[in-house]
Amino acid sequence: MIVSTLRHRLLSAAVVAALAVPAGAALADELPAAADTPYNGNLTLNVDLSQAPQRIFHVKETIPVTAGANILYYPKWIPGEHSPSGPIENVAGVTITAGGKQLAWRRDLKEMFALHVDVPQGVSSVDVSFEFLSPGGGGSFGASASSTPSLVDLELNQVAFYPAGHFTRQITIEPTVTLPAGWKFGTAMEIASQSGDTTKFKPITFNNLVDSPIIAGKYFNRVDLAPGAKTPVHLNVVGDSAEDVKLTDKQLADQRAVVVQTNKLFGAHHYGHYDFLLTLSDHTGHFGLEHHQSSDDRLPAEFFTDAQMNKLAGSLMPHEYVHSWNGKFRRPADLWTPTFMEPMQDDLLWVYEGLTDYWCGVLTARSGIWTPAQYRDSIAGIVGAMSHRTGRAWRSLQDTADAAPLTYYGRGGWANYRRGTDFYPEGQLLWLDVDTKIRDLSRGKHSLDDFAKAFYGMENGSYVTKTYTFDDIVSTLNGVQAYDWAKFLRDRLDYVGNTLPEKGIEGGGWKVVYTDQPTEFDKGAEKIRHGVNLSYSLGIAISGKGDISDVQWGSAASKAGLVPGLTLVAVNGKDYSADALKDAIKNAKGGSAPIELLVKNVDEFSTVKVDYHEGLKYAHLERSTGKDLISDITAPVK
Incomplete structure (x- = not known):
């Protein structure tokens, strides 16, 4: 045993001598600055x-x-x-x-x-x-x-x-x-x-x-999205079955229309060729990630085979495609770095992501993936969610962008109070506000489409990044329509309070109303996510088989003691189901008796009485006064 131990130590010493720790290691302060000079060798x-x-x-x-x-x-x-x-x-x-x-x-x-x-x-x-x-x-x-x-x-x-x-x-x-x-x-x-x-x-x-x-796979499909065009655009699809990767004729036509409408919007493109890389699987992450000449798009397996899924997720590929212009070619100066080590500053994500999200919704409608009514349902859902962002009382839209490295990966409930990556959805409302304002001030002569061409429509085919600042955004907007755009934007970005500062819905000739009937998008989301969103009524969102995923801060549910992480077991003495909970809300409308919920907190059960009597509430857009600018915005460009 002694001999064996000694031999082990001698061998270890030899290995250590051969693999000596580099001298001067562990000194991040001395890491070299990057030089813009060619590296020697490939x-x-x-x-x-x-x-x-x-x-x-x-x-x-x-x-x-x-x-x-x-x-x-x-x-x-x-x-x-x-x-x-x-x-x-x-x-x-x-x-x-x-x-x-x-x-x-x-x-x-x-x-x-x-x-x-x-x-x-x-x-x-x-x-x-x-x-x-x-x-x-x-x-x-x-x-x-x-x-x-x-x-x-x-x-x-x-x-x-x-x-x-x-x-x-x-x-x-x-x-x-x-x-x-x-x-x-x-x-x-x-x-x-x-x-x-x-x-x-x-x-x-x-x-x-x-x-x-x-992307690669056993089941692969590649289709031409720009037949006859000088600059190729293709959709590449992989999935877990042969059926999942097939498009219908209508779906193919819609995706081709996305390419046509996007290029008309910007007036130039910034790729030598473009490849949508679409993964359809229930066993991978689901997200989109932009690139100059491609996009990494990952969606559930039934994207092409389920009509509701196709509508709900239909804006993902348009979003990532727009990023080829907005985010990759034109990029906030603080988001461009010479290597992948320098911290990226996210203060202009309300442009990078918010404006992209706005245009992706518009282009999803212009291409025919959504009808104008479905676009309005999408916007209504966003207005409903953002109007109920209780966290706006302390966190501005600007801070959701500034804190993106934190908010992207934040977990847990109280999403409405903490606020997360709201520069996406509220960014849509911000840029709708800008678009309708330009159209109103110019009496219909100009729109945000003119900004798109002025800001992105140059150097056709180039994908060498051009950076920009807040002042560049303001200057280009003034070139389209003179106005105090700096104040207009800052008033909305820096606002802290209890109301939604963006007024593009009203400026576009519509208003938000709440009824007891869900929109087509609400129904689809419940089916696909296997949950129910009652944030605007009772004040909770539920996933799976009764798990409370979020609670509206200050809502009736919150006041009764409900918090994220609890599990609903029973409603008014009967087993929990989404329908049972909705029926209880309907029956309590106009009455005085509370809704009784049996909830489980880890391994303890308790009864919670929620004093709520205003019925179910879902957000819709309803035609108001003035010119219908939202319909103009979603009309295809000829």
């Missing part, structure tokens, strides 16, 4: 996805280096995710070698996305190998589930380190990807060569690598 990247069905991505990378201290970065701040969300926690097995010998590395203690490695004299490149262990559930964006036995979504920031000291646009990399046998793929990257299931792509700058995800 990186190579080989990603083996043959085990993607088991959620294991094998990575081998060769990085040119010079002898001495080197720093390798893993992408941290991911464009479009607006936070330091690079999923480095899913990286395992990192090994760095040179000339067949393993080199020691150490993580920086302050900047934990940086690895320090000392390179011996005479070494001109290092080989980096590791596994990316793709999440099986939970998380957001690239940290969510992205593979099933039938498909995989690969975000290239997940599988590549890059050298410190240079703008990422000055670093060139040559990527190669191997897929499971027989799988097909879609990506904006251009193919250099193919051999079996391995594809080598043309050299690409590192920033554009991160901007070029890949």
Whole structure:
């Protein structure tokens, strides 16, 4: 035993000597500033996805280096995710070698996305190998589930380190990807060569690598969305079954109309070709992420096969497509960074995301995915939700943008009081307010469409980012229609109080009313989300089989003691169901008897009496006075 222990210690000492910790590591204050100069030599990247069905991505990378201290970065701040969300926690097995010998590395203690490695004299490149262990559930964006036995979504920031000291646009990399046998793929990257299931792509700058995800799968469909056009646009679809990836003729026509209407809106495009990358699965994360020449769109499996799902989620791809102009080509100055390490500042997300969300709704209607009435139902739902944002009493719309790195990943209930990423929905109302104001001031001669062409309609085909500031937004708006736009915007962005500051609905000739009848969108949301939203009446939202997901701060439910996280067990002495709860609200209208709810808090049961008597309430738009500008806004451009 003594001999064995001694031998173990001697061997350990030898290993430590061979893998000596790099000197001077763990000093984030000394990380080099990035220079806008070319990096010497091309990186190579080989990603083996043959085990993607088991959620294991094998990575081998060769990085040119010079002898001495080197720093390798893993992408941290991911464009479009607006936070330091690079999923480095899913990286395992990192090994760095040179000339067949393993080199020691150490993580920086302050900047934990940086690895320090000392390179011996005479070494001109290092080989980096590791596994990316793709999440099986939970998380957001690239940290969510992205593979099933039938498909995989690969975000290239997940599988590549890059050298410190240079703008990422000055670093060139040559990527190669191997897929499971027989799988097909879609990506904006251009193919250099193919051999079996391995594809080598043309050299690409590192920033554009991160901007070029890949989807692949056993069930794959690719359709042309711009037949006959000089600039190709395609929709690539992967799913867990052959039926899920098929479009109807109407769906194909609508998606083609999105391309036509969006290009008419902006008057120029900012891609050499464009690929929608659509994943349809109930076993991956569901979100959209924008890129210059593609978009990573992930939706439930029944998107094409269920009419209600197709309507409810129909605005996702238009949203991400608009981002090619708004967010990728034109980007807030504080959101542009030379590498993926510098913090991104999100103060203009009400433009980046809010204006995109506004136009995506408009374009979803102009393309025919939504009818004008369905667009109004969508806006009514947003007005209902934003009008009941009790958190506006303390948190401004501007702060929801400023705090985006926090609010994107906030969890738990009290969403109406805490406020989250409200720069999306309230951003729609803000820009509807701007659009109707321009139309009113100009007597119909100008609109926000004119702003779109002035701000984005230049340098056709280029996707070199052009940054902007708040003053640039104001100046361009004044070029369309003279007005005190700085005050107009700041009055709404900085407002703290109990009322909704945006008045675009009224300015557009409509008003918000509440009735006891849900809209088509309300019904669809209840069916698909298996829940019920009673926020505007009783003051609660319920998911699943009675789980209270949110409670309106100060509502009748809140005053009675209901809080998020409780489970409804019974309503007025009968088993809980959504219909039973709605019937109880209807029966209590105009009366005096409270609604009795049996609730479970962990393992304790109690009866809560809610004193509410105003019936069910759902938000609708109803025609008011003045010109119907909202109908003008949603009319297709000829």
